[in-house]
Amino acid sequence: MKREQRWMKLSVLSLIMMLILSACGSKAATESNSASEGSSSESVKITLLNSKSEINSQLEQAAKDFHAENPNITLEIVPVGSGQSPFEKASALYASGSPTTMMMLDTGDVEKFKDRVLDLTSESWMKDAVDNSTAATTFDGKNYAFPFSIEGYGFIYNQNVLDQAVGGTFDPKSVQTTAQLDELFQKIAATGKSPLIVSPMDWSLGAHYLGLAYGGQSPDRAKVDQFITDLKAGQVDLASNAVFNGLLDTFDLMKTYNIDKASPLSGTYERGPEVLGKGEVGIWFQGNWAWPQISSFDTADGKYGFLPVPVSNNPDDFGNTQISAAVSKRILLDKEKSTPAQQEAAKKFLDWIVYNEKGQDFLVNQASIIPAFSNITLEPTGPLGKSISEYIKAGKIEESMSTLPADHWSKLGASMQKYLADVIDRAGLASEIQAYWSNVK
Structure with missing residues (x-):
C-alpha cells in the first residue's frame, strides 16, 4: 500500500512538472511569435537620392502616400544639389x-x-519591364537598376502662339528641315513675340543638345557606338561631320532668335516654363519632364507638343522627323550600408510604384513620366507625355545617349555655353569636344 501511494505521488508530481514545462514552452513560443511579429512591424526609415529636381515635390507627396499605406516605413527624399551631377553626389x-538607401x-x-x-534580377517587376529597358544596366546576366522613366526631348511648342504665327492651325509636320524651322521663327517674330528661349544649363546643352550629334549619326545603334x-x-573629324x-x-538659329540673346x-x-506657358515665346528646347512647371504658368489650355530638332534641309535625313527618347533615370538599391529591413522596404516602394494604383498615379499623372512597364495602362495626361508617346508609337524615335560619361554634360556643357555666348567659334567647339573624348578611358 505504501509503495502504491509512493508511486501515485511520483505520478502526480511528474504530471505537474509536465504541465509546468508545457506551459513554459507555450509561453516561450508565444513570446517568440510576438517578438517576430514585432520585428516585422518595426519602424524603418529609408532614403532616396533624387536627381530629377523638377519632380521633387511630387516625390515627397508619393513618400507620404506610400507611408500612409505602409505606416512602419518612412521615406525621405534627398535632392541632388544644384550644379552637382547624380554621380558626384x-x-x-x-x-x-552614408549613402542613401536608393x-x-x-x-x-x-x-x-x-x-x-x-542585384535586382529576381524582382517581380522585371517581367513587366518593357523590351530593352534593362539591357543597359545588365552586366554578366544581372540587372542592377530599376528603370524609372522613359523621357524624350526636343522643341516644345506652345500651340496657341504658333497658331497665331501661321494664321491658322499649326501642323507640326510642316517643320522637318532647318529652313522650315527658320521660316517658323520668322513668323513668330512677326507677331511681336519671341520665337524661343535657350536655357543655358550645362546639363541641357551638354547631355541633351550635344547628345543629338552622336545619336543622330545613324538609326543603327551599333553605328552610333562605333562613332563614339x-x-x-x-x-573622327567633327569639323567636317555633316550631322554635327x-x-x-x-543652334545658330536658336542663338539668333533667343529671347535672351543679349545675355544668353x-x-x-x-524662366523657360514661365515664358513658354505665358505665351511670351513660342518654343523651348526641353523634355517632357518640364510639364509640371509649364502647367503652373499655362495660358494655352494645355495645347503643347514636340518638334524634332532638324539637322539638315532634307526631310528624309535621320533626325529631322525623330524625337530623342530612352529610359533616362534608374533607381539603384545600396547593399553596403543599408540593413536587410531597409532593403526590403526599398523594394516594397519600387513594387508600389509599378503595381499600386496610387504609385502608378504618381508616376504618370503627377510626375508626368512615361512608365517603362507594360502593365501600367495609364496614358499620359499631360500634352508633352502624349506627344512623346505618339512619336514612340509611330516609330519616330532616335535613341537618347543615356550612357555618356558622368562628366560629359558638365565639361562639354561648359563648352556649349562658351559657344552660346560666342566665346569660341564652331572650330573651337569641335576641338574641345574631340579633346574631351581623347581623354575618356
Missing part, C-alpha cells in the same frame, strides 16, 4: 559612409556602382 555620400542615377552611372548595389569609339580613338554641322546650324548665359531653368 552619390560618390560623395559613399565616401562619407539612388536615382543616370543610365551611364549604373555600371560604376554595380559592386555596391543589389572612333571619337575616343581620335579618328547641321545640328550647329540649327543669364537664363535659368525656371
